Amino acid sequence: MDFLIVLDSQSNVPLHRQLYEEIRRAILSGRLMPGQRVPSTRAIAESLGISRATATLAYEFLLSEGYLQSTTGSGTYVTRHLPDATMRVDTKDGRRKTLIETGGLTKKSVKRLSKYGSYIKDRPWFAYGEDEPEIQFSFGRPDFDQFPMRQWMMLANQLAKKHDLSLLDCPSKSQGFLPLREAIAAHLSKSRAVNCTPQQIIVVNGSQQGIDLVTRVILDRGDQAGIEDPGYIGAKKAFEVQGAQLIGVPVDESGLVVEKLKDPAMANMKLLYVTPSHQSPTGVVMSLPRRLELLNWAQRSGTFIIEDDYDSEYRYAGRPVPALAGLDRSDSVIYIGTFSKVLFPALRLGYLVVPASLTEIFARAKFLADRHSSLLDQQILAEFIKQGHFERHIRRMRGLYQQRRQVIIASLKKHFGEGVEVLGENAGINILIRINWRIDDEAFLRVARDKGVGLVHTKPFYLNVTPPPHEFLLNYAGLTDEKIEMGIERLHAAAQETRNRGPIVPA
Ligand SMILES: Cc1ncc(COP(=O)(O)O)c(C=O)c1O
Numbered sequence: 001m002d003f004l005i006v007l008d009s010q011s012n013v014p015l016h017r018q019l020y021e022e023i024r025r026a027i028l029s030g031r032l033m034p035g036q037r038v039p040s041t042r043a044i045a046e047s048l049g050i051s052r053a054t055a056t057l058a059y060e061f062l063l064s065e066g067y068l069q070s071t072t073g074s075g076t077y078v079t080r081h082l083p084d085a086t087m088r089v090d091t092k093d094g095r096r097k098t099l100i101e102t103g104g105l106t107k108k109s110v111k112r113l114s115k116y117g118s119y120i121k122d123r124p125w126f127a128y129g130e131d132e133p134e135i136q137f138s139f140g141r142p143d144f145d146q147f148p149m150r151q152w153m154m155l156a157n158q159l160a161k162k163h164d165l166s167l168l169d170c171p172s173k174s175q176g177f178l179p180l181r182e183a184i185a186a187h188l189s190k191s192r193a194v195n196c197t198p199q200q201i202i203v204v205n206g207s208q209q210g211i212d213l214v215t216r217v218i219l220d221r222g223d224q225a226g227i228e229d230p231g232y233i234g235a236k237k238a239f240e241v242q243g244a245q246l247i248g249v250p251v252d253e254s255g256l257v258v259e260k261l262k263d264p265a266m267a268n269m270k271l272l273y274v275t276p277s278h279q280s281p282t283g284v285v286m287s288l289p290r291r292l293e294l295l296n297w298a299q300r301s302g303t304f305i306i307e308d309d310y311d312s313e314y315r316y317a318g319r320p321v322p323a324l325a326g327l328d329r330s331d332s333v334i335y336i337g338t339f340s341k342v343l344f345p346a347l348r349l350g351y352l353v354v355p356a357s358l359t360e361i362f363a364r365a366k367f368l369a370d371r372h373s374s375l376l377d378q379q380i381l382a383e384f385i386k387q388g389h390f391e392r393h394i395r396r397m398r399g400l401y402q403q404r405r406q407v408i409i410a411s412l413k414k415h416f417g418e419g420v421e422v423l424g425e426n427a428g429i430n431i432l433i434r435i436n437w438r439i440d441d442e443a444f445l446r447v448a449r450d451k452g453v454g455l456v457h458t459k460p461f462y463l464n465v466t467p468p469p470h471e472f473l474l475n476y477a478g479l480t481d482e483k484i485e486m487g488i489e490r491l492h493a494a495a496q497e498t499r500n501r502g503p504i505v506p507a
Pocket residue numbers: 140205206207208209232275280308310338339340345350
């Protein structure tokens with residue numbers, strides 16, 4: 001081939017995908033002409049220093065999409081009738097080019113994505129919403145069967161019967177329904193030692209929107225954004241698409257290692273995301289000295305901290321540690337709470353607690369994002385909290401999940417014995433396990449799924465820290481004791497079947 005192919009081995013885009021894109025682009029731009037012969041997969045693999053399988057995969061895509069044709073015995077050629085022919089235009093110099101390649105020439109009709117859009121298009125996405133296996137240990141969801149739906153619907157009916165049509169209008173403030181903000185402020189003061197006014201609260205559509213708004217308000221392209229390593233994928237992605245430079249900060253048994261923040265390479269960190277109540281994914285609870293040390297550092301360095309308190313309601317052992325936001329004296333902490341784990345995730349309601357000086361800015365950012373969260377749902381929720389249903393539900397769920405937590409730990413010990421290490425079991429609704437056998441992780445996940453069991457590998461949570469092999473997340477909240485026992489038994493069988501096949505972890 002008479003053009004240069006450059007592959008980026010550091011990129012998150014798989015090499016076969018990069019090679020496919022390079023060749024496709026060369027064909028569409030006319031650098032590779034219809035009918036032109038292309039090198040064999042062996043030759044291209046050798047010249048680029050990649051495996052033959054990678055080159056073959058890229059060629060298979062190009063062949064199946066019609067960019068290349070192969071004739072037995074005589075090699076592979078650029079096809080004569082290109083699939084993107086409709087995208088090709090005649091340029092002034094008489095050459096045929098694609099709209100993508102013509103730059104300013106046909107600017108009006110060129111549709112290009114922003115860096116944000118391109119990032120979302122090109123980078124690997126996390127598998128979400130695939131068909132569910134029979135026993136799903138995968139997602140941090142609560143037990144839907146236990147949700148007091150009757151109570152909720154009664155409140156909704158009472159509200160509807162009022163025939164107050166002003167309920168259907170947009171509130172002038174995007175910050176959220178005031179009685180709900182008052183109820184949240186009272187709840188936070190009582191259960192998390194966070195003393196804030198309702199004016200500091202912005203009602204949002206779950207933690208993810210909270211993270212997104214903080215990202216937009218605080219970060220510019222190129223800014224340093226710190227994240228626990230391993231850390232929550234939802235936050236990592238939000239920072240990355242904003243063009244931030246991601247900095248991983250390791251975690252030990254006391255939480256985020258604050259000492260590491262003194263590294264000069266982190267001196268310009270603008271925002272740091274942490275999950276102190278139940279570190280995602282390790283489940284570690286950040287110690288009080290570590291919290292104070294972190295706040296001290298934030299004050300001295302002028303860094304904003306996002307405290308994602310996503311499942312702090314579930315704590316089973318040890319004394320509750322006050323939230324960072326309750327200890328903060330320098331307006332460094334932006335607190336995020338969500339109703340996804342305590343009620344149900346499809347409700348899409350959560351909240352930010354922001355320093356008083358930032359309230360109006362966040363309210364405007366929320367307006368620009370989606371004006372405001374559903375007012376009807378906010379009103380039902382406000383009543384639900386005010387009438388005491390919320391607290392009762394949390395207490396009941398805490399008891400139930402504590403019992404299920406004991407069931408899963410006992411079941412793991414029964415089946416795996418010393419073959420498994422359990423972490424993060426004192427809080428939240430997930431546990432993290434490390435299987436001490438030499439298993440092939442990818443095959444293990446596949447075999448488990450064949451047996452009707454889904455679980456999550458922790459590798460995607462890691463940034464620079466090397467992921468330990470055989471580490472998985474198990475959510476047990478939505479499963480009955482019988483399902484938990486059955487699931488662990490099947491996981492044990494899957495581990496036995498894939499034992500000694502090598503320490504391979506999924507890409
Ligand atoms: C660390 C963390 N934060 C927040 C959430 C909840 O997100 P949301 O409130 O957007 O549903 C999750 C969900 O799994 C999570 O793991």
